[in-house]
Amino acid sequence: MSDAAIITTNNVNLWYHEKHALQSVSIRVPRNRVTALIGPSGCGKSTLLRCFNRLNDLIDHVKITGEIKLDDENIHAPSTDVVTLRKKVGMVFQKPNPFPKSIYENVAYGPRVHGIRDKTELDRIVEDSLRHAAIWDEVKERLNDSALGLSGGQQQRLCIARTLAVEPEVILMDEPCSALDPIATAKIENLIERLKEDYTVIIVTHNMQQAARVSDYTGFMYLGKLIECGKTGQIFEHPKEELTENYITGRFG
Amino acid sequence: MAEKFHTELKNLKTDTLEMAHLGRSMLRTAVDALIRQDTELAASVVAQKEEIHQMEVRIEEHCYRLIALNQPMAKDMRTIACTLKVITASLRLGRYGKSIAGIVNDLSTKPHLANMMSIPHMADLVLDMVDDAIKAYETDNLRLIDDFSSRDDTIDALRHSIFREGITYMMEDPKNISRCTHYIMVARYLERCADHACKIAENVQYMETGERVEIH
Numbered sequence: 171m172s173d174a175a176i177i178t179t180n181n182v183n184l185w186y187h188e189k190h191a192l193q194s195v196s197i198r199v200p201r202n203r204v205t206a207l208i209g210p211s212g213c214g215k216s217t218l219l220r221c222f223n224r225l226n227d228l229i230d231h232v233k234i235t236g237e238i239k240l241d242d243e244n245i246h247a248p249s250t251d252v253v254t255l256r257k258k259v260g261m262v263f264q265k266p267n268p269f270p271k272s273i274y275e276n277v278a279y280g281p282r283v284h285g286i287r288d289k290t291e292l293d294r295i296v297e298d299s300l301r302h303a304a305i306w307d308e309v310k311e312r313l314n315d316s317a318l319g320l321s322g323g324q325q326q327r328l329c330i331a332r333t334l335a336v337e338p339e340v341i342l343m344d345e346p347c348s349a350l351d352p353i354a355t356a357k358i359e360n361l362i363e364r365l366k367e368d369y370t371v372i373i374v375t376h377n378m379q380q381a382a383r384v385s386d387y388t389g390f391m392y393l394g395k396l397i398e399c400g401k402t403g404q405i406f407e408h409p410k411e412e413l414t415e416n417y418i419t420g421r422f423g
Numbered sequence: 424m425a426e427k428f429h430t431e432l433k434n435l436k437t438d439t440l441e442m443a444h445l446g447r448s449m450l451r452t453a454v455d456a457l458i459r460q461d462t463e464l465a466a467s468v469v470a471q472k473e474e475i476h477q478m479e480v481r482i483e484e485h486c487y488r489l490i491a492l493n494q495p496m497a498k499d500m501r502t503i504a505c506t507l508k509v510i511t512a513s514l515r516l517g518r519y520g521k522s523i524a525g526i527v528n529d530l531s532t533k534p535h536l537a538n539m540m541s542i543p544h545m546a547d548l549v550l551d552m553v554d555d556a557i558k559a560y561e562t563d564n565l566r567l568i569d570d571f572s573s574r575d576d577t578i579d580a581l582r583h584s585i586f587r588e589g590i591t592y593m594m595e596d597p598k599n600i601s602r603c604t605h606y607i608m609v610a611r612y613l614e615r616c617a618d619h620a621c622k623i624a625e626n627v628q629y630m631e632t633g634e635r636v637e638i639h
Contacts, residue, residue: 378496379494382496406496406497406500407496407497407500407501407633408497408498408501408632408634409497414497415497415498418496418497419425419495419496419497419498419499420425420428420429420499421425
């Protein structure tokens with residue numbers, strides 16, 4: 171990988187109780203690029219994704235060894251503030267999970283938590299974030315309506331806007347389109363393409379065609395190991411590893 | 424679904440091999456008809472033109488359908504890409520066979536000049552290359568095609584030699600011009616057939632390894 175890295179992991183191992191879920195994973199995630207993680211269910215791709223903003227800390231009996239760096243800083247260092255880390259590394263989940271509040275409040279929530287109180291400033295952040303998430307035109311007339319009244323695709327873009335509102339550097343997406351129809355999926359995919367101008371995106375997906383369409387780099391994981399990682403064109407046209415070849419051509423998984 | 428797709432891919436390869444063998448057989452038969460001055464045999468080659476054309480259309484459509492419905496990747500994608508090139512090359516082999524068959528009539532009234540120079544030998548070498556290219560596509564065996572560059576050089580040299588020899592006979596006696604022009608054309612067709620064998624070989628290499636090579 172020639173692009174400069176924003177996240178690097180070195181020999182990361184993770185155990186859930188006795189289960190060795192990540193095994194010596196070393197990966198470089200290039201800045202302002204989309205990196206996709208693919209692999210069969212249970213291969214550790216979501217676990218790896220959740221390492222990047224320490225979401226695994228919330229699970230009991232998890233042990234992590236190895237090093238994960240964001241901007242050359244070890245995210246497990248005692249000096250790392252997890253709230254600040256999660257502000258820098260936002261996350262969008264499989265199922266849209268808007269707060270049961272208005273559209274406006276969903277987006278303004280994060281900036282408020284981080285101390286922004288000025289109404290004009292909040293209005294600007296909400297509009298910018300909704301525009302960046304390609305949903306502004308659909309909701310600008312009803313910002314005070316409940317977010318739960320939006321369609322699934324709109325809710326997911328609202329969740330992306332909510333992530334953008336705290337100005338992250340990296341956006342983690344865990345199967346962001348799996349609950350959406352093809353049209354809503356296409357909108358999210360177009361959005362991902364635009365987001366990489368300003369952010370680094372890491373996406374976990376079961377859908378290999380989606381990984382091929384949206385990502386610049388792809389990592390293939392199998393049984394907790396990162397088998398191969400490289401430019402998406404290379405991985406899908408001529409992977410180096412036979413395991414990758416067999417997985418992406420549907421011979422197992 | 425993947426199993427069904429891979430069965431279809433196998434069927435696609437089987438159909439493609441059938442077409443490649445037809446193209447190869449049209450070329451071989453046309454050369455035999457020319458050597459033996461057998462106009463009936465030549466007519467049988469011309470009659471196969473429509474059959475090979477229909478095969479190409481059918482296999483091409485099958486390739487597009489497999490791509491549209493399965494979005495193949497890695498070797499599966501490369502196999503389909505290679506197949507599209509193999510059927511084009513096979514059609515060309517058949518068409519050159521038909522072109523050679525088309526001149527058998529003109530060359531059947533008088534005995535051949537100088538045993539057709541090196542044309543029979545050149546045809547054997549070209550058909551060996553075609554056979555090896557088709558076999559490599561069938562069996563994924565790249566060793567069959569690893570010397571194609573030097574074999575193609577030999578074919579180019581033979582074409583040049585036939586050209587010079589033909590010119591010499593034409594200068595000796597203008598009555599030879601018509602026949603020698605045909606011989607020179609046949610040598611040119613055979614040289615193009617070797618190039619198509621090389622194209623198949625290049626694509627088999629891509630299918631197997633993902634690497635692009637150029638065989639000169």
